[in-house]
Amino acid sequence: MNIHEYQGKAMFKRYGVPVLEGVHCTTAEDALAAYDHLGSKVVAVKSQIHAGGRGKGNLYAPESGDLVMEGGVKIAFSREEVGTYAANILGNVLVTIQTGEEGKLVRNLYVESGCAIEHEYYLALLVDREAKSVLVMASTEGGMDIEEVAEATPELIHKIHVDPSAGLLGFQSRDLADALGLSGAAAKAFRRTLGALYTCFVENDCAMMEINPLVRTEDDEIVALDAKVSFDENAHFRHASAWDEIRDLSEEEETEIRAAEAGLSYVKLDGNIGCLVNGAGLAMATMDVIKLKGGEPANFLDVGGGANEQQVTTAFSIILEDPNVKGILVNIFGGIMRCDIIARGVIAAVEHLGLDVPLVVRLAGTNVDEGKAILAASTLNIHPADDLADGAERIVALIGGGEA
């Protein structure tokens, strides 16, 4: 689960991570009031969306698609500029390298005081799956695309792994400060900041925390100028009320939210063959084989290990909401899930929803014969398939080949 920069900074502040004073706004009037309140001559006017690359992104009018402004993060030197930038950002669509072409409608704005920057650093905390521990990554090359830095000059990225039982140790923070060339008051401030961030990371079950840039000011202070934070959804039970309060559902795909509520895992794609599969690996493989046979998958959908009739119906209705869907492939390898139950679920869903696109069903595993018999006995137009390749070939043929 992702949160906005302004929310991340509010959290940082609670842990003693230095951030600049700022105000969350939803209208241009708010932004002007924020400017008056902050009393800073120079302020940053920052689009708030759940995607990176905002500074280099462009804003477009939602209806006409006309370019409104270049750059989703602006430095304003006057009250008038604040008003102009805020008006150009709010209600328009920000397209960045991470949003895809369709971009994201900006509903939130953060107006933040300025500071005198001496140097920009990069700092991130994340879970390193290979090392099975929290990884702290820092670089002197802040403000840049860190993947490019990693590619071109990997020696400029410094890493420490935190032993989960020992926690972040003093010498590790000192080493990292040294590696960044920090000394004196700035080194001390960096170590204090890193300690606070690590505590914040662990206590809040973060999946990732990226601060790009983390800056050293002319006064040798360390300040987090950005905050990209995401939480580990598996830990929702520990933070339910806090997370539900700050979760911005408008930033997420509506159907994906509904699928998750029904215990399904759904990701929309651009193709025209809907898929309904049990198990994440098999669901991905099903998409792959559809593509291999010349079709294009319309979605990833995992109904999980123990789906019931109701979930199968919900899954079908979510797939059918996508107007691009021209056919559906159901691929079930019954383990815990019995094929006869799936077969009944499919029939119930088709009858309930009045399916008018071709449907291919491949069943294997537990109670497969009963499942096949149930499908065969129905008068509905359901095409059986023997294996995954056969199923994919059939559905591609039934919709008249792949997408042009």
Next chain:
Amino acid sequence: MAIWIPEDAKVIVQGITGRQGRFHADKMVEYGTAIVGGCTPGKGGQTVELQGKDFPVWNSVRDAVTATDADATVIYVPPPFAGEAIMEAAEAFDAIKGEGVIVCITEGIPILDMVKAAAYVEQRPGVRLIGPNCPGIITPGEQGGAKIGIMPGHIHAKGRIGIVSKSGTLTYEAVAQTMSIGEGQSTCVGIGGDPVNGTGFIDCLAAFESDPQTEAIVMIGEIGGNAEQEAAAYSAEHVSKPIVGFVAGSTAPPGKRMGHAGAIISGGKGTAEEKFEAFRAAGIACANDPSEIGQVLLKALQEAGLRD
């Protein structure tokens, strides 16, 4: 002899009184797994009926292992408590026997809980963790065998193919593919789709390589991370037996979590293409489609002189 879990391994069930635990314990007994009881804190002294027979329940893993000399435990404990259940089992096996296999089926464990649990297990070298978020491990026997997890037992048969996979149902698909060419399995291991887990591909490859019963290996990966690339590099150096590989997620878009917490292409890394390339570079015979695994395996066995 199979790997880690012999056909007659004695197994306890953590969370045996819960709905999931009881359901799967019953299926395991039905398959022929030597279930010797289970544990649920506060329910020690009770019994659970599986396949018409009563099985004892203890309060702790320590009590259960002390009483039964179990070789393995399987965890069906809800996510908030699963990390600790793993550590409890690791502590008990280490203290009492110096060894043991922990199979954690639970899906949805917070990643920082797993970071802690994985480190805890690694400090106890005789203890092996399989999972979490996995179908488990199965060593089919001539009759019955040891099924520790949630996989459908009846699709398996004893044989000489070792299978290792990140995914559940895709593993079943691979099993069915070996059966389609008349081959059975030595051991099938589902290592799970979480970003942080216990046993990895390399552990499995090393074990299959030294297992006399295993003559060829099927390895199924998916997008995310670089465990497959590392396993490929390892196999080129250390594995002499034929390997057939498949990677799920060629069509997955970057930045989207595909069901499994670990199945995500981030920063352009961890793509299926990258992994297939690593497999091919290591001499692993790749199937482009899971329905081809059988035929690719057959060819690999023929080339190795293991089939006519």
